Amino acid sequence: NKSFKLVVVGGGSGGCASAAKFASKLGAGQVAVIEPRDMHYYQAMWTLVGGGQKKLEQSGKPMQSVLPSKAEWIKDKVVGFDPDNSKVMTQNGDEISYEFLVVAMGLQLNFDVIKGLPEAFETPGVSSNYDLRYVNKTWESIQQFKEGNCVFSFPNTPVKCAGAPQKIMYLTEKILRMENRRDHANIIYHTSLPVIFGVKKYADALWKIVEERNIEVNLRSNLVEVRPDTREAIFQNLDKPEEAPKAVKYSMLHVTPPMSAPDVLRNSSKIVDENGFLNVNKETLQHMNYPNIFGIGDCTNVPTSKTAAAVAGMIGILRRNLTASMNGQPLKAKYDGYTSCPLVTGPNECILAEFDFQSPPQPLETFPINQAKPRWTMYNMKAHVMPHVYWQMLNGWWEGPKIFRKLAHLGMSR
Ligand code: FAD
Ligand code: UQ1
Structure with a gap:
């Protein structure tokens, strides 16, 4: 039975990116990721696999290769949460203790x-x-x-x-x-x-x-x-x-x-809301009742559309707020609900929908064009650029396109 400064549950988009941020910050042996699967899939590519534009093999990498080398990979499944004693139970019968926990279990x-x-x-x-x-x-x-x-x-x-x-x-x-x-x-x-x-x-x-x-x-x-x-x-x-x-x-x-949220999570009544999702503050991503628990991605009750793009928008907030929390400082970073959905409308065209907590009425747009019009440029972005951006996000090097909007609007943008 082991103990870590930070335990991350799930090695998907949010879990990998979180582990990468904190394993490099905290050093070897401090961060553990609990994830049962051998392979990590870039799920957003499956639209193009089903549509015959990519091969399934292109969407997967061995889990070992996407998890940060400084984090310990516990290849096991969480079967219970004990938030009052800061530990989780696994299928192999282990109890893993944490100072801080990030829950990133995705959807079932x-x-x-x-x-x-x-x-x-x-x-x-x-x-x-x-x-x-x-x-x-x-x-x-x-x-x-x-x-x-x-x-x-x-x-x-x-x-x-x-x-x-x-x-x-x-x-x-x-x-x-x-x-x-x-x-x-x-x-x-x-x-x-x-x-x-x-x-x-x-x-x-x-x-x-x-x-x-x-x-x-x-x-x-x-x-x-x-x-x-x-x-x-x-x-x-x-x-x-x-x-x-x-x-x-x-x-x-x-x-x-x-x-839904995975069964283990939705049955853990102490940490979920009435719909079975991890109950976090939608801006700080900190748990509503347990300050040493944070959530990221699809398994949370953050009221925005569940996407990898939203994970990208959340990861910078998590990085700052979890760091502040570890240092006993107030949580200042606020997630704006950023999410996006490249609406592929054909093998060479795509509408890039972007929005946040404030939309409607006003959708966000990163690019200086009408993104509601199907375009081949956006298809290329989705099919050829995004996969690289995604794998970089898992390394902790992508926090969403907000930086471009800020640069383009000299800091005035959402
Ligand atoms: P996931 O990446 O799903 O990871 C969850 C991880 O938790 C998994 O690895 C799982 O094995 C692990 N886990 C589950 N239960 C346990 C347990 N008990 N113990 C330990 N680990 C556990 N997003 C976009 O931004 N753009 C798109 O165009 C897009 N298109 C998509 C198309 C399809 C067909 C699909 C399926 C998804 C698409 N997405 C897209 C959504 C995107 O893939 C998800 O929103 C994103 O992966 C969420 O990340 P996550 O970390 O919350 O969950
Ligand atoms: C994004 O950040 C992201 O996560 C890495 C996706 O998932 C694959 C996306 O589909 C999109 C659109 C974004 C947002 C990025 C830009 C440049 C608008």
Whole structure:
């Protein structure tokens, strides 16, 4: 049973970046990362893997190679939190004590909430870019598609990268068009949300695209069941729960699963809010009840869209506030809610949505152009620049694009 100055739970985007910041600051032996997986995946690339623009292998690196060498990697899974005694319990039966804890456990995919899943993934045409096991099947399904309905779902829970469920739809649509197969397809989106996108400026741009490209959009419509034998997806109207669910035939079905905080976290009632997410101050990222616990990324209840870009926005805040906390000083850094979502609308075009706690009404924009217009420059940024930026973030060398906005606006910008 070991003890560390800082324990980080999770070696994903937020966990790696946090460990990198503090392992170099505190020195060898002071920081531990608890993470069970062998590989670290750059999940944002999976949209392009499912859309046939990248290979799955390009998105992964061995965990060992992305964790800082000065941190100790505990290859184990946290199974319990004991915040009153500042320790966590692991699957191997160890207790790890900490002075400070960073919780960066990401989200859990809950396919089994949908009747017929995950079994239906073993049948033709059903896939999900959200899961390592099913992302290649999206590209297979696009290639094999002959005729009928291509159906895309968005669940009735918070998700990571809220744009991803429709990015793959635009990619599919454009590819079918480019290959002269579009006439044989109905492209259908079913979303549990009452809007196509949360920020009006980008929602307006997306409504224009779905109209121009003849895509059917169903709002407040939630996937509840998949019937692979009849190739039907069953949707419930969330505003009319008394109505019988509607069956939609599919040739291709892309599922975005319901998500939650991982079970271990959501069952740790002392540290989560009523929705099961780590209960932190949305500006300082410090836990609301335990000052030696901080959170970063998707598993927190920070009210912004869950993305790696948000992790980038949070990491500089965490660096400053956790350092201040270790030195017994007040927490001065405040997270502004920065997040972004490169809305890929085809194999060579992308809308770059950026926003923060203040948007709407006013979206943020890093680049001096209208980012709501689909552009190849933004596609290149997403497909060719962002992967490098991401791997650098894991080393602690990227704290989001705020620095560019500050430079461009001489410090006057958000
Ligand atoms: P993660 O990176 O998911 O890491 C969580 C880690 O915690 C995992 O390694 C996991 O193994 C570990 N863990 C879980 N439970 C335990 C436990 N009990 N004990 C120890 N460790 C545990 N973001 C963007 O910014 N732009 C995009 O374009 C974009 N597109 C996306 C497309 C797809 C298809 C997907 C799936 C995601 C996309 N994202 C995008 C979102 C982005 O990947 C996440 O928001 C980001 O990875 C969140 O980082 P995190 O550290 O919170 O969680
Ligand atoms: C970003 O910082 C980031 O994290 C590294 C992403 O995740 C992969 C993104 O998709 C984006 C868009 C950003 C923000 C960066 C710029 C230059 C707008």
